[in-house]
Amino acid sequence: MENTLNRHASTLTPNATALLKKSGELITVLTAYDYPGARLLEEAGVDWILVGDSLGMVVLGYPDTTSVTLADMIHHTAAVSRGLSHTPLIADLPIGTYATPDETLKNAKALIDAGAHAVKLEGGVSHAPQIKALASAGIPVMGHIGMLPQRVREEGGYKIKGKSPEQAKSLVEDAVALEVAGAFSMVVELVHPDTARLIQKAVQIPTIGIGAGPHCDGQVLVTHDLIGAFPWFRPKFVTPTLNVGDLIRGAAQNWIQQLKRSRGPVAENGIPLSGKG
Numbered sequence: 001m002e003n004t005l006n007r008h009a010s011t012l013t014p015n016a017t018a019l020l021k022k023s024g025e026l027i028t029v030l031t032a033y034d035y036p037g038a039r040l041l042e043e044a045g046v047d048w049i050l051v052g053d054s055l056g057m058v059v060l061g062y063p064d065t066t067s068v069t070l071a072d073m074i075h076h077t078a079a080v081s082r083g084l085s086h087t088p089l090i091a092d093l094p095i096g097t098y099a100t101p102d103e104t105l106k107n108a109k110a111l112i113d114a115g116a117h118a119v120k121l122e123g124g125v126s127h128a129p130q131i132k133a134l135a136s137a138g139i140p141v142m143g144h145i146g147m148l149p150q151r152v153r154e155e156g157g158y159k160i161k162g163k164s165p166e167q168a169k170s171l172v173e174d175a176v177a178l179e180v181a182g183a184f185s186m187v188v189e190l191v192h193p194d195t196a197r198l199i200q201k202a203v204q205i206p207t208i209g210i211g212a213g214p215h216c217d218g219q220v221l222v223t224h225d226l227i228g229a230f231p232w233f234r235p236k237f238v239t240p241t242l243n244v245g246d247l248i249r250g251a252a253q254n255w256i257q258q259l260k261r262s263r264g265p266v267a268e269n270g271i272p273l274s275g276k277g
């Protein structure tokens, strides 16, 4: 089916995304960390691309996002940007880079200079001043509420948020604060579906869910989870549609076995000339 969303960086404004939300068409967001990943996702027609700090786990081999630096994000944002011609590109501000509005502005500008069209940061009411500073400076900003991966160590794991009425109320307040401060959208991560529905109804800008059930205006996934490219860990809420890990292992094993079994010369493409497998 033809995707009717207008995929262009200029659509990352609260007014434009509120219209998208009203249209009822679900917004699709996937993560990319490098040139080929970005180019393939754009060719597939995804609406927005996120250089998430999930980079830390699925590309850099850290246990969580808390070791990712601004330099890492700049490096990967630039690579992703080179793979895109028109898809809006959002980049995460990593941990420790947005404590004050001034620091947030400075670091967000560095990501914009690297090719991002917008930035994302974690937090609700607590980070309204940072969101406001970005929006006032003309930098489109996405919020992120619910489970905040940059706080995973304090939280002691990835736990569902919004299960109690108190938590639900506080999350709705977070969402409203983000909207009032000027965010164009927000990620709602690991939130109980009933609370995700309350959040979705409380704001005019789109909510993009991950592990938060169906009552969101769009969904985001870590691409490695969707395609099975990080087979050592997969969140419970994702059903991979491909097993890229097995495909890579299989192709490498085939090639290794062909070479080990062959005693003859090897062609330029690395395959034994004898053709004996």
Ligand code: KIV
Pocket: 031, 050, 051, 052, 053, 054, 055, 092, 187, 210, 220, 221, 222
């Ligand atoms: O870092 C990331 O990839 C994210 C998404 C999971 C929303 O923040």
